[in-house]
Amino acid sequence: MPAPRPSESAEAARAAAQQAEFNEKKWVWVPDEKDGYLAGWVSKEEGDFGEFRTVPLYALSKMNPPKFDRVEDIADLTFLNEASVVNNLRLRFGSGAIYTYSGLFLVAINPYQTLPLYSDAIIQQYRNKRRDENPPHIFAVAERAWVNMGEERENQSILITGESGAGKTESTKKVIQYLAAIATDVHPSHSRSPTIVSTTTMPNSGLPRSDSFRRGHALSSSVSSGIGSHLTARGRLGLLERQILQANPILEAFGNAQTQRNNNSSRFGKFVRITFAPDGSIAGANIDWYLLEKSRVVFRSEAERSFHVFYQLMAGSGALKESLLLGGGIEDYEYLNKSRREVDGVDDKEEWSALKGALDTVGFTPAEQFDLFRIVAAILHIGNITITSTRADDAVMPDPSQAERVCHLLGIPVPEFTRAVLRPRTLAGREWVSQARTKQQAIVELGALCKTLYEKSFGALVDKINLALDRPSSKSTFIGVLDIAGFEIFEINAYEQLLINYTNEKLQQFFNHHMFVLEQEEYAREGIKWEYVNFGLDLQPTIDLIEASGSVIGILSCLDEECIMPRATDLTFTNKLHGLWVGQDTEPRHPGRDKYEPTRFDQGFIIQHYAAKVEYRTDGWLEKNKDPLNDNLTRVLAASSDRYVASLFAEYAEAPATPVGPGGAGNIFTAGKKRAMKKGAFRTVAQRHKEQLSSLMSQLQATQPHFVRCIVPNSNKKPGRVDIPLVLDQLRCNGVLEGIRIARLGYPNRLPFVEFRQRYEVLTPGIIPRGYMDGREACRRMVKSLELDEAIYKIGTSKIFFKAGVLAELEERRDMLLFEIFSRLQAIARMWTARRQMKKVLNRAVAIRTIQRNARVYGELREWPWWQLYTKVRTYTVPTVPYLVIHITDRSVHYWPRPATTMSSGRRKQSW
Numbered sequence: 001m002p003a004p005r006p007s008e009s010a011e012a013a014r015a016a017a018q019q020a021e022f023n024e025k026k027w028v029w030v031p032d033e034k035d036g037y038l039a040g041w042v043s044k045e046e047g048d049f050g051e052f053r054t055v056p057l058y059a060l061s062k063m064n065p066p067k068f069d070r071v072e073d074i075a076d077l078t079f080l081n082e083a084s085v086v087n088n089l090r091l092r093f094g095s096g097a098i099y100t101y102s103g104l105f106l107v108a109i110n111p112y113q114t115l116p117l118y119s120d121a122i123i124q125q126y127r128n129k130r131r132d133e134n135p136p137h138i139f140a141v142a143e144r145a146w147v148n149m150g151e152e153r154e155n156q157s158i159l160i161t162g163e164s165g166a167g168k169t170e171s172t173k174k175v176i177q178y179l180a181a182i183a184t185d186v187h188p189s190h191s192r193s194p195t196i197v198s199t200t201t202m203p204n205s206g207l208p209r210s211d212s213f214r215r216g217h218a219l220s221s222s223v224s225s226g227i228g229s230h231l232t233a234r235g236r237l238g239l240l241e242r243q244i245l246q247a248n249p250i251l252e253a254f255g256n257a258q259t260q261r262n263n264n265s266s267r268f269g270k271f272v273r274i275t276f277a278p279d280g281s282i283a284g285a286n287i288d289w290y291l292l293e294k295s296r297v298v299f300r301s302e303a304e305r306s307f308h309v310f311y312q313l314m315a316g317s318g319a320l321k322e323s324l325l326l327g328g329g330i331e332d333y334e335y336l337n338k339s340r341r342e343v344d345g346v347d348d349k350e351e352w353s354a355l356k357g358a359l360d361t362v363g364f365t366p367a368e369q370f371d372l373f374r375i376v377a378a379i380l381h382i383g384n385i386t387i388t389s390t391r392a393d394d395a396v397m398p399d400p401s402q403a404e405r406v407c408h409l410l411g412i413p414v415p416e417f418t419r420a421v422l423r424p425r426t427l428a429g430r431e432w433v434s435q436a437r438t439k440q441q442a443i444v445e446l447g448a449l450c451k452t453l454y455e456k457s458f459g460a461l462v463d464k465i466n467l468a469l470d471r472p473s474s475k476s477t478f479i480g481v482l483d484i485a486g487f488e489i490f491e492i493n494a495y496e497q498l499l500i501n502y503t504n505e506k507l508q509q510f511f512n513h514h515m516f517v518l519e520q521e522e523y524a525r526e527g528i529k530w531e532y533v534n535f536g537l538d539l540q541p542t543i544d545l546i547e548a549s550g551s552v553i554g555i556l557s558c559l560d561e562e563c564i565m566p567r568a569t570d571l572t573f574t575n576k577l578h579g580l581w582v583g584q585d586t587e588p589r590h591p592g593r594d595k596y597e598p599t600r601f602d603q604g605f606i607i608q609h610y611a612a613k614v615e616y617r618t619d620g621w622l623e624k625n626k627d628p629l630n631d632n633l634t635r636v637l638a639a640s641s642d643r644y645v646a647s648l649f650a651e652y653a654e655a656p657a658t659p660v661g662p663g664g665a666g667n668i669f670t671a672g673k674k675r676a677m678k679k680g681a682f683r684t685v686a687q688r689h690k691e692q693l694s695s696l697m698s699q700l701q702a703t704q705p706h707f708v709r710c711i712v713p714n715s716n717k718k719p720g721r722v723d724i725p726l727v728l729d730q731l732r733c734n735g736v737l738e739g740i741r742i743a744r745l746g747y748p749n750r751l752p753f754v755e756f757r758q759r760y761e762v763l764t765p766g767i768i769p770r771g772y773m774d775g776r777e778a779c780r781r782m783v784k785s786l787e788l789d790e791a792i793y794k795i796g797t798s799k800i801f802f803k804a805g806v807l808a809e810l811e812e813r814r815d816m817l818l819f820e821i822f823s824r825l826q827a828i829a830r831m832w833t834a835r836r837q838m839k840k841v842l843n844r845a846v847a848i849r850t851i852q853r854n855a856r857v858y859g860e861l862r863e864w865p866w867w868q869l870y871t872k873v874r875t876y877t878v879p880t881v882p883y884l885v886i887h888i889t890d891r892s893v894h895y896w897p898r899p900a901t902t903m904s905s906g907r908r909k910q911s912w
């Protein structure tokens with residue numbers, strides 16, 4: 001066995017010292033408001049401790065022995081409690097390990113600094129390795145998904161959630177980076193085009209590019225995608241892989257914004273599916289998106305920005321801005337100048353170049369790029385339209401030039417646009433009548449137009465990306481990465497939070513169910529009879545409460561109903577909800593009733609989610625749920641002379657109608673007949689989201705899932721700091737603690753028979769006979785001898801399963817026994833060395849005494865006249881100054897030369 005390195009022995013000594021200290025006391029975690037949990041030990045279980053903290057026993061959580069410190073999988077902790085979980089994460093984070101497994105989850109804590117964890121060398125380290133062969137890492141999750149996909153020919157999904165700024169997008173990028181790199185390795189000749197640095201690879205269709213652009217591109221592809229800088233394999237990537245990677249900066253430009261929590265916050269959720277050919281090479285990609293925060297184009301807090309693309313465009317090329325009629329700077333646009341304009345450390349000009357490069361790479365033609373920017377510019381111009389009111393409080397546009405710019409860009413006639421905004425026609429009975437808008441109504445209408453324009457253009461952008469990347473084939477399989485906002489609890493929770501939390505409730509249900517299925521499978525495989533509760537069903541009442549329709553009317557269905565009721569308001573909606581969920585009990589009583597409460601003071605309600613109780617305020621819900629645009633405007637836009645704009649509103653396009661009224665033939669305001677809307681045009685936000693979510697869930701259900709939970713360590717974006725209560729909150733919200741709770745109800749700790757025997761046989765000496773013995777039988781004998789209660793363990797066919805905490809007890813017994821054995825061994829060893837030492841000392845004493853005696857004898861002899869005479873008369877003699885070499889053995893003392901030795905003749909004459 002190699003000798004331990006100094007660091008190892010130091011580490012072992014430290015561990016032993018810690019263990020010894022730990023053994024001395026009964027250590028526990030004490031809840032603390034500020035720090036979450038504090039370490040303490042029980043000094044007495046009763047009594048008054050004066051300055052000591054007195055805590056009821058039930059509030060304490062047991063502490064794991066130090067050997068469990070920094071375990072890579074939280075599920076290995078024998079005491080599975082919140083404090084131990086968070087302590088383990090903190091210890092690991094403190095030593096630079098940002099990733100930790102927690103059963104089926106990978107927990108990733110945002111380091112807020114660049115760590116050398118994503119290089120090509122690290123990619124290689126994770127290639128073809130099992131999860132337990134490497135430290136926890138997002139690459140290990142991607143590798144597992146990849147291997148499962150190849151081996152089982154089953155689609156995979158990686159679900160990444162967390163709150164804003166937790167690192168979801170970064171993790172998504174790392175997964176794609178890994179997959180792109182290994183897929184290229186699988187098929188090195190796969191490149192469908194030369195390398196990225198080659199100028200010829202740029203599609204010819206792009207806008208004119210200069211050298212400086214290419215420099216910017218190379219730089220910014222690493223800045224904005226966070227991928228390029230690591231991917232030395234980048235040079236080997238084929239066009240498709242590069243297109244997939246370059247789709248990201250485009251999505252970020254249009255879908256991300258600077259917020260107080262995150263300078264590059266994704267304001268939408270996405271599910272990116274990377275498809276692979278049977279040989280493992282990338283065959284295509286597809287992106288689905290959810291819940292874009294479109295209201296950001298119109299309004300946001302002062303400390304935040306709108307979507308990046310607005311600022312990038314304003315920093316971009318002069319010629320393009322000219323053709324979009326964008327004179328001046330950010331300060332000249334109402335939708336930009338009311339809030340923050342720059343992001344620290346980000347150069348919008350550079351990002352603009354990156355965006356253009358990415359659009360080129362993905363394959364947007366100049367005309368298609370122009371269309372995208374046209375919508376962005378039109379929104380800025382709409383924001384500058386001034387609306388005033390007449391004495392009669394009717395809205396007017398005093399300066400038509402601004403509206404003209406908008407109409408020019410959108411390809412619509414100015415009079416029809418202004419009429420649709422200021423005096424739209426509505427159906428009054430069977431007649432169409434024009435109704436003047438107030439100033440406020442017109443402003444809201446313009447805002448709604450901007451939001452719709454942006455959202456539709458975003459949708460078209462993603463469709464176009466999908467068209468470029470998506471090459472499905474019947475033989476391909478995919479790995480889908482879901483990057484979606486986690487559970488949100490703010491001071492004031494609105495409709496958006498309900499939709500997010502509803503999504504998370506569904507995803508958590510999916511996780512619980514998946515965990516249940518896996519556990520059941522494992523128990524079945526091991527032949528263990530145990531009814532594991534399906535915790536997926538736990539969340540069903542809350543989900544029903546939100547989404548049910550039909551005989552049970554959930555919150556979203558109720559909202560939809562109210563949206564089509566005349567004279568309905570947010571208050572009538574709220575009261576109706578209370579009536580449905582709090583009012584008289586119906587039989588059978590729906591369990592969702594236990595999850596619902598009306599708020600005490602404000603207009604709203606409270607839902608008991610799996611993560612926490614959340615209070616929602618219902619102001620503005622009806623408006624938010626409806627398609628916010630009046631159909632006059634949508635029809636104007638659907639009839640735009642510009643193909644792109646018309647296509648965005650195609651679902652509102654009018655069927656040929658009999659021309660009546662003053663507009664004459666073709667005038668869209670003249671439609672007296674019911675409009676022939678395409679299917680789906682009238683869907684509310686709730687309906688759309690429910691549909692999207694249900695499609696997502698059915699896709700996920702058809703995959704083998706992997707779960708990543710991202711955590712914000714502190715609210716100041718500071719590296720190295722951990723705010724424990726903040727982390728605990730997130731662990732609660734993102735289901736890690738829920739997963740642990742479920743695990744605890746089963747048999748979370750499990751060991752293969754061999755391992756169990758190796759580790760604990762010492763506790764049962766003489767129980768297992770020498771020679772071969774069946775592992776199961778050996779375990780059975782051992783647990784019997786250990787006197788374990790049958791309820792706390794189960795013996796399977798290859799593993800033994802334990803309830804939480806049992807292993808700690810066994811460990812403690814083992815530690816005590818080993819402590820005793822080693823103490824005895826140490827005592828014997830010490831005795832042996834001490835005796836040896838003693839013997840040496842005694843031998844030395846004997847030797848010294850012998851030397852002294854001989855020396856004395858010799859001294860006396862020298863003075864003895866007869867000896868002197870003898871030495872004089874002797875021809876050959878020993879030297880006058882004798883020397884002695886004494887060799888001391890354990891038993892005797894030898895002298896050299898022996899005193900009576902005579903030197904050989906002729907060697908040396910004695911000089912007299």
Ligand SMILES: Nc1ncnc2c1ncn2[C@@H]1O[C@H](COP(=O)(O)OP(=O)(O)OP(=O)(O)O)[C@@H](O)[C@H]1O
Nearest residue numbers: 110112113114164165166167168169170262265266
């Ligand atoms: N693994 C990591 N290594 C280094 N920095 C990271 C890592 N993960 C996150 N960060 C930092 O945190 C910032 C926020 O991360 P990210 O944008 O991925 O959060 P998010 O969860 O997607 O947030 P949002 O929901 O607001 O989009 C990143 O811009 C980056 O600076």
